[in-house]
Amino acid sequence: MALAFYAVACAPPPKSEKDLSLKDAFAGKFYIGAALDSAQIVGEDTAAIRVVKEQFNAIVAENCMKSEKIQPQEGVFDFHLPDQFVDFGEQNGLFVTGHTLIWHSQAPAWFFVDSLGNDVSREVMIERMKTHIQTVVGRYKGRIKGWDVVNEAILDDGSYRQSKFFEIIGEDYIRLAFEFAHQADPDAELYYNDYSMANAGKREGVVAMVKKLQEQGVRIDGIGMQAHIGLGHPDIAEFEKSIEAFGALGVHVMITELDLTLLPFPDQNVGAEVSASFEYQQQMDPYKEGLPDEMNTKFENRYLDFFKLFLKHQDVISRVTQWGVNDTQSWRNYWPIDGRTDYPLLFDRENNPKPVVAKIIELTKE
Template identity: 65%
Template sequence: MSLKEALKDKFLIGVALNADQITGRDTAGIRVVEQHFNSITPENCMKSESLQPQEGKFDFALADQFVDFGEKNNMFIVGHTLIWHSQAPAWFFVDENGKDVSREVLIERMKNHITTVVGRYKGRVHGWDVVNEAIEDDGSFRKSKFYQIIGEDFIRLAFEFAHEADPDAELYYNDYSMAKKEKREGVIKMVRNLQSQGVKIDGIGMQGHMTMDFPAIEDFEESLLAFADLGVKVMITEFDLSALPSPKRDAGADLSLDYTYNKSLNPYPDGLPADVYEKWHNRCLDFFRLFLNHHDKIDRVTVWGVNDGQSWRNYWPVRGRTDYPLLFDRNHQPKPIVEAIIKEAMTIN
């Protein structure tokens, strides 16, 4: 039995695709995706620096192939991500002299980008990560260029522009370290404010970038239930579980972190010892048990990559490591966790 068959009455099971899978070069990876998953998210090809590297000059070649792949396989297609301070082209925020643009200009650039991208895939992309990572771990607004130039209103505007471009698409807010109490409260406040203004926001994506000791499952569950109480869909959007020691325990997915490589941070270059793998397996299964226990509140669980060798965790927050964070090994073979998740799903009504 495949993951998608076992989970069909629980939630969508999704996966992030890289360029080799989207273009068909990674044939083994494609077989895994087609067998086990019923939702796809692009790892990088729909980020703004990829879609609009120069103002007004869009490159949809890879994104078109991504959407075609999802349609061919009858999958739930997620667009990731429309507005994000990271992996945005440098021109987005500055004028021809390199100075910050005005509020009006940045709003117009946002609108043009969102309208063009969402409009192109109207009726084809089913859900969009509209805004990504706009809240800091302490619950305050991230002081990104979007925030500095426009203010917190940039979030409302992004959702409104996306809704105008495709009224039927689901619209999500996506962020990491969502188990932290302060961040949870900041996101809840932000979403309630949007709802009070009549803004369409359909779901919250809880990025699942886990380590062996962060977050506490109880804290993650508390946030999951709090977000569900807002009346929106809850999704686990970027699940992976690093087996390696983390230089910063609660880093979440902070791309600004970049630690120098040393051997002590890369202890398993030739494979996980049996005892470490058992701990990884049990912690991964505990998270999926949590998801299954709350399947009435969770719409989708998406793993962030097909196999261990393709995971970003091999180069973040320390480059050059060998990590084991996903459900399939470097040879595209299912780890025992896949069968364990399937068995667990079959025991839950």
């Protein structure tokens, strides 16, 4: 009896409503995650790491697992940061996603050419792709729970992107990438990930591609909808149509790379095309000294509208992941215009939760 009394007396008190975290609030609904940069992975950014441990139950690597980083030279793999990333996830009981195996951007130049700089043959390209995927996935077999296998292969009109993978191999490279990943780790979940997924043309193209993979017997477990949103785009009703269309395929839907830019955008047609770049102009950087109340209100309302949508479709949504931990880290400060000050995430530059976090948590109680 004394031991039982001691155990009860020493048990931590239940969390108050004030202390409730995002991961607590969304428990039983979907994972809530964040992308980690190198300073966080190696433990230098201790304040951001505290936020991750307190608030999130899923992580993805922002850059260190992209092919130009992980295999900068043929046959020379750099697992230094990825190993630390996976270790951190395991030590803290987090759902770990690998990002990304096959992507036309941030791929090493050698991947597609021979010693003379000419495109390699289809056979060589397939072998290089297979070696890369199976080496990386195989290293983390049973440890990384899900992989973004192919990233951004469909254009806004629903056609295939004419990437080097497509030019050399053909559309079959997508099927092969998923098959190679499945062979390397039969238990890992496998995803397709893309931006501007609320566009009707892209929606139809992705649905057609996934249906074809399913008909070919290829394992595909989920579709990642990158959510690089703004105050006026995408149309939330169109975003919902895509959630429903993808969910109807019998796969998970994941909200990936979520951030909300408040800055004017120089060209709405570029989506989240990482190669887009525009020169700095002062009028395109209006909030360097802070956000006015009116913009804070718009920011909160937009985030709340999207989280209401995510909760509405929690039956098919398995994860919602912010693209970063805090505003300082966000790529929105340097893309598509370098040197701007944006406020796209749920935690500010001092790693404090913004007022909208408490309001998002309140939504889960309704």
